[in-house]
Amino acid sequence: MGAVAIVDLAAGPEFGYLPLLALGPAFAALHYGARRIVLIGLIAFVLCIVLAAYDNVLGHRQDNLTLASIIGVTSASALAGARRQQRERELATVRTVAEVAQRVLPRPVPRSAGPLLIAVNYTSAAAEARIGGDLYEVVITPFGVRILIGDVQGKGLGAVETAAGVLGAFREAAYDEADLPGVVNRLEKSLSRTLSGEKFVTAALAQFGDDHVTLVDCGHPPPLILGRDGDLRLVEPEEPSPPLGMTDLADAPPRPYQVPFSPGDQMLFYTDGVIEARDDAGTFYPLLDRAGVLRSSEAEQALRDLEADLVRHTGGPIADDAAMLLVRRR
Incomplete structure (x- = not known):
């Protein structure tokens, strides 16, 4: 998200890099839980508003779609992250039981x-x-x-x-x-x-x-x-x-x-x-x-x-x- 912000500031408003901010919460779902994903999504949302204001596109239709995309991706990523962590906990439990059975x-x-x-x-x-x-x-x-x-x-x-x-x-x-x-x-x-x-x-x-x-x-x-x-x-x-x-x-x-x-x-x-x-x-x-x-x-x-x-x-x-x-x- 920092790289997207830097590129957007350097390129100007005509290139429209703001939708790429949704990649932040999307990639966060690979490693983090729901709370941290929501936090990263919130940062992406605020960063999008700041950059949109800097590019003079705040409130435009395209910018509203970008903000909606960030909210949607963050919600889906938070749900996926929570389910992934639940499966990891279940797998860890199964591994522990299996290892105990193997040793006993x-x-x-x-x-x-x-x-x-x-x-x-x-x-x-x-x-x-x-x-x-x-x-x-x-x-x-x-x-x-x-x-x-x-x-x-x-x-x-x-x-x-x-x-x-x-x-x-x-x-x-x-x-x-x-x-x-x-x-x-x-x-x-x-x-x-x-x-x-x-x-x-x-x-x-x-x-x-x-x-x-x-x-x-x-x-x-x-x-x-x-x-x-x-x-x-x-x-x-x-x-x-x-x-x-x-x-x-x-x-x-x-x-x-x-x-x-x-x-x-x-x-x-x-x-x-x-x-x-x-x-x-x-x-x-x-x-x-x-x-x-x-x-x-x-x-x-x-x-x-x-x-x-x-x-x-x-x-x-x-x-x-x-x-x-x-x-x-x-």
Whole structure:
């Protein structure tokens, strides 16, 4: 509006820039509430009267139409601004409820289990629908500590419902089945009754022994081992397996594999929201190069440091949910 006033004063009355003053309240509707829009409209109205008097067109038919236009645009913009703010408040409430549901769905994991120290970090996405299907669980069973981390394909309430079903089936099977393939089989049977179409769930299961860990990977990103001696490596299976919900398509069921896990070692489980986070140039987050931030003496602080480093890489909120679970052997 200031620019319009300056141009009008410089150009003179014959060019008729006064109708452009209505752009003020129109653009204000994009950012402000009804009160501020009305205030901006009032400023535009007064400014139009002052400029019309300066141009000697005050009271003319064209000037009256300009004033009427400013009143009409201000009224419509105030109504639009009020409705936009109401929708923003509703969306904020939905986001909060969705994020709480996402965090409450997995139960709090034990911070320690025998010689193991356990920490979890969950980072919500910046998308409009923050609720997703990332899941994790830690269960202390007669067979040892068993861990599940997974990611349901898709977003929304359907993904959360599937995640809840996977967690419920795992909590039962982890106590009943003597080995991880039996747990995977129970999960597959449970999903066969609920999944439809080409839906699937990537998952990694682990069972910790005295000096080793047994893993089963069902299409999930491989866990990362940080050795006490500084060695960093991804623990990938020799034969990749399809995700849960699609294991029937494979020639053989997922096979477990073992890796050493000695005192002082730590293992990081994560979802694809971590390794698929991109910076402005489109570069994926280099987890292996940044894993050194996990050297903090406290497991929870180590995951907070990794989360902060992940956010620095993306330059802002991440585009997908990211769950991280860190296990340390004392």
